[in-house]
Amino acid sequence: MAAKDISIIHPRPSSIVAALYTLRDLNVDVAILHGPPGCSFKHARLLEEDGIHVVTTALDESGFVFGGRRELSSVLKKVSEMFHPKLIGVVGTCASMIIGEELSEPVMDAGLDIPVIEVEVHAGYANNTKGVLLTLESALDVGVIDKEEFERQKVLLEEATEVEKRHGAASKEYLAPSRGDLKYKVAQRIIELLREGKKGLVIMNAKKETGYMFADISVAIHEIASRMGMSANVVNMANLDVSLGLPRVREHAHNIMHDLKEKGVLIHEITGGLDEYPIAGNVVGDLIAKKYKDHDFAVITGVPHAIPMDHISHMEIIAVTNGPRQVLPLKEMGHKHVVVEIDLHPKTLGVKHIVESELGATMREIAKEMLEGPR
Amino acid sequence: MGKQKRIAIYGKGGIGKSSTASNVAAACADEGYKVMIIGCDPKSDSSITLLGGRRIPTILDLLRLGVEVTEEDIVFHGYGDVRCVEVGGPEPGIGCAGRGIIVAIKTLKDICKEMDDMDLIIYDVPGDIVCGGFVAPIKKGLVNDAYVLTSGEYMPLYAANNICKGLSKIDTRLSGVICNSRSVTREEEIVRRFAEDIGSKLVAFIPKEQIVQDCERDGFSVIEKAPGSDIAQVYRDLAQAIMSNSDSATPTSLDDERLRELTR
Ligand SMILES: Nc1ncnc2c1ncn2[C@@H]1O[C@H](COP(=O)(O)OP(=O)(O)O)[C@@H](O)[C@H]1O
Ligand code: SF4
Ligand SMILES: [Mg+2]
Numbered sequence: 001m002a003a004k005d006i007s008i009i010h011p012r013p014s015s016i017v018a019a020l021y022t023l024r025d026l027n028v029d030v031a032i033l034h035g036p037p038g039c040s041f042k043h044a045r046l047l048e049e050d051g052i053h054v055v056t057t058a059l060d061e062s063g064f065v066f067g068g069r070r071e072l073s074s075v076l077k078k079v080s081e082m083f084h085p086k087l088i089g090v091v092g093t094c095a096s097m098i099i100g101e102e103l104s105e106p107v108m109d110a111g112l113d114i115p116v117i118e119v120e121v122h123a124g125y126a127n128n129t130k131g132v133l134l135t136l137e138s139a140l141d142v143g144v145i146d147k148e149e150f151e152r153q154k155v156l157l158e159e160a161t162e163v164e165k166r167h168g169a170a171s172k173e174y175l176a177p178s179r180g181d182l183k184y185k186v187a188q189r190i191i192e193l194l195r196e197g198k199k200g201l202v203i204m205n206a207k208k209e210t211g212y213m214f215a216d217i218s219v220a221i222h223e224i225a226s227r228m229g230m231s232a233n234v235v236n237m238a239n240l241d242v243s244l245g246l247p248r249v250r251e252h253a254h255n256i257m258h259d260l261k262e263k264g265v266l267i268h269e270i271t272g273g274l275d276e277y278p279i280a281g282n283v284v285g286d287l288i289a290k291k292y293k294d295h296d297f298a299v300i301t302g303v304p305h306a307i308p309m310d311h312i313s314h315m316e317i318i319a320v321t322n323g324p325r326q327v328l329p330l331k332e333m334g335h336k337h338v339v340v341e342i343d344l345h346p347k348t349l350g351v352k353h354i355v356e357s358e359l360g361a362t363m364r365e366i367a368k369e370m371l372e373g374p375r
Numbered sequence: 376m377g378k379q380k381r382i383a384i385y386g387k388g389g390i391g392k393s394s395t396a397s398n399v400a401a402a403c404a405d406e407g408y409k410v411m412i413i414g415c416d417p418k419s420d421s422s423i424t425l426l427g428g429r430r431i432p433t434i435l436d437l438l439r440l441g442v443e444v445t446e447e448d449i450v451f452h453g454y455g456d457v458r459c460v461e462v463g464g465p466e467p468g469i470g471c472a473g474r475g476i477i478v479a480i481k482t483l484k485d486i487c488k489e490m491d492d493m494d495l496i497i498y499d500v501p502g503d504i505v506c507g508g509f510v511a512p513i514k515k516g517l518v519n520d521a522y523v524l525t526s527g528e529y530m531p532l533y534a535a536n537n538i539c540k541g542l543s544k545i546d547t548r549l550s551g552v553i554c555n556s557r558s559v560t561r562e563e564e565i566v567r568r569f570a571e572d573i574g575s576k577l578v579a580f581i582p583k584e585q586i587v588q589d590c591e592r593d594g595f596s597v598i599e600k601a602p603g604s605d606i607a608q609v610y611r612d613l614a615q616a617i618m619s620n621s622d623s624a625t626p627t628s629l630d631d632e633r634l635r636e637l638t639r
Contacts, residue, residue, distance in 0.1 A: 067507065098474050100507020102514050105545075 015131030029085030035093025049350035076110035159278035177324035206302030220360035244273025281306030386524035387534035388502025401598035404455025417464025425453030428594020433463020473508020527562030551578035
C-alpha cells in the first residue's frame with residue numbers, strides 16, 4: 001500500500017475541463033456536459049471560441065433525484081439536428097456520476113450514426129490529467145485514435161503529473177497566487193542583458209495552443225536583438241515539432257512555425273511536440289549540457305518548471321508563466337525573475353497566428369524609446 | 376470467460392439472500408467450481424459464514440484510508456477456497472452508499488485479476504434498489520444472470536415485483552425466482568404462480584429450517600457445518616440449477632391487485 005499524497009487546499013484545474021479540452025483536440029464538433037447547467041461554465045464558453053459547441057443536459061434537482069437518461073438522449077438528438085456533427089463527446093460531471101448515470105444507455109437510445117466518445121469523469125480526481133486519460137481511453141475504444149498515439153499520450157500525462165508534483169501546482173499544500181515581477185522591470189533587464197552583449201537562450205516550452213502567445217516573446221527578443229546587431233548572441237529553442245501530436249496540436253505547431261519564419265526568427269533547436277512540454281524540458285537540459293553551457297541568461301516561457309535546473313543554475317533566469325500559483329515554486333527553483341502573462345489562455349483560443357504578449361509589448365515599447373529616443 | 380456465470384440475487388431485506396448466496400457458493404465450491412462472492416451490502420455480512428464467522432476488511436474501508444489497494448488486501452479465501460470480497464460502505468445515514476458500490480466495484484474490476492478465472496461470481500446486493508449505485512454491477516455489465524428471492528408472503532412478493540419492474544426498466548433479464556420459505560400456506564404454489572405470471576420460472580423451493588440459523592450463529596454455512604442435512608441437499612440442487620440454467624426473460628411486473636389475489 002502506497003502512502004497518500006499531500007493534501008492540497010488550493011483549487012486546481014478540473015478533470016471535467018481537461019476532458020473537454022481533450023475532446024476539442026480530438027476534433028469533436030459538439031461536447032455535451034451531462035450535469036448541472038453551471039458546471040464548467042467558463043471553459044465551456046471559451047471553448048466555443050475554438051469552434052466546438054459545448055452544451056449541457058442542465059440536470060436540475062429533479063434530474064439529480066430521478067436521473068437524466070432521457071435528458072441526455074434528447075440533447076444528443078437535438079445537437080445532431082442543430083449542428084450536423086461528425087463526432088460528439090459526452091462528458092460526465094460529479095452530479096451525474098454520483099447518482100450512477102450510465103452514458104452508454106442514452107447514447108444507444110439516441111441511435112445516432114456517428115461515433116460518440118463517452119467520458120465518465122467527475123471533478124474529484126487529485127490530478128486533472130485523469131480527465132485527459134479517461135477521454136483518450138474512450139477515444140481509443142471508438143477508434144478515434146490508435147494504440148500508438150494513446151500510449152504516447154499516456155507517457156506524457158504521467159510525466160505532466162510528475163512535473164506538477166515536483167515544482168508545479170501540486171507541489172505544496174497551499175500556493176498563494178501572485179502577479180509575479182513587474183513586467184516593465186523585467187523587460188528592461190532583458191534588453192540590458194542583450195545590450196551588454198550577453199549570450200542568451202530563449203526557450204519556449206509551451207503547452208499546446210498557449211504557444212501562440214509564448215512564441216511572441218521569442219519574436220520580441222529576436223526583433224530587439226536584431227536591431228542592436230546582437231542576434232548572433234541569442235539561441236532559440238521551442239517545442240514546435242510539426243510531426244508530433246493530435247492533428248489539431250500539429251496544426252498549432254505548423255501555424256506558429258510559419259509565423260516565426262515569416263518574422264525571420266530562426267529556431268535553432270526543436271525540442272519536441274507542442275504536447276511534449278513535460279518531457280521536452282529534459283531535451284532542453286541535455287542540449288544545454290552539450291552545447292550551451294556557457295550562456296549567461298535564459299528566458300524560459302510556457303512551462304518553465306519542466307526544465308531541470310542542473311545545467312542552468314549559473315545563468316540568470318527569466319521565467320514567463322501563465323499560472324499565478326506558479327510564481328512561488330519558480331522562485332524557489334532559482335528563477336530570478338518570474339513574469340505572469342495573466343489570462344493568456346483565453347486569448348490563444350480560436351486563433352491561427354501568434355498573439356502579442358504583454359511582456360513582448362513592454363519590451364518593444366522600451367526598446368523603441370531606447371533606440372529611437374523619446375519624442 | 377464465455378461460460379462464466381455472474382449472478383446477482385435480489386429480494387426484500389432479511390428474506391435470506393445472503394444465506395442463500397453463501398450456501399450456493401459453498402455447494403458450487405464442493406463441486407470443484409471456482410467461486411467468488413462479492414458482498415455489496417454496506418452491512419458487509421455476505422461472506423461471514425464462509426469465513427468461520429470472521430469479518431474481513433472491506434474495499435471501502437481501505438479506500439477511505441487513502442491507501443493503494445491490492446488484490447491481497449481485499450480478496451479472502453473462505454470455505455472451499457471461495458473468494459470472499461466485501462464492498463462495505465458508510466455508516467447508515469452518512470455519505471452515499473450507492474456511489475460507494477460504484478467506486479468499489481470499479482476498484483475491484485481494476486485490480487482483481489482472479490475474477491476472470493472464476494466459474495461463478497455471486498453479487499450479493501442489498502434488499503432494495505434504492506438508487507443508481509445499487510444496480511452498478513448490472514449496469515457495468517458485470518452481471519449476466521439476475522435472480523429474485525422471495526417467500527410466499529405478500530410483502531416479500533411486493534418487493535420482488537418491484538425489483539422486476541426495476542429490472543425491466545434497465546433492460547435486464549431475469550433468470551429465475553427462488554422461494555425461500557417462511558412456512559406460509561400454499562407457499563410453493565403461490566411463488567410458482569408469481570414466477571410464471573411475470574414470465575419467469577421457479578428454480579428452487581428452500582424450506583425454512585432452524586439449522587440454517589444455528590450454523591449461521593456459529594459462523595458457518597449448512598454446506599460446511601451440516602453437509603448431511605436435507606436442506607444442504609436443497610442448496611446443492613439449487614447450485615446445480617444455477618450452473619446449468621441458460622434461460623432468461625425480461626420480467627413483466629404484476630399490478631397490485633393481481634399480487635394481492637395471488638396471496639389470498
Ligand atoms: N431457509 C431458511 N431457514 C431458516 N432461516 C433462514 C433461511 N434463510 C435465511 N434464514 C435466516 O434469515 C435471516 C436473514 O437472512 P439473510 O440471508 O441475512 O437475509 P438478506 O441477506 O436477504 O437480508 C438470517 O438469520 C438467516 O439465517
Ligand atoms: S461540483 Fe462537479 S458537477 Fe458540480 S459544478 Fe462543480 S465540477 Fe460541475
Ligand atoms: Mg444480506
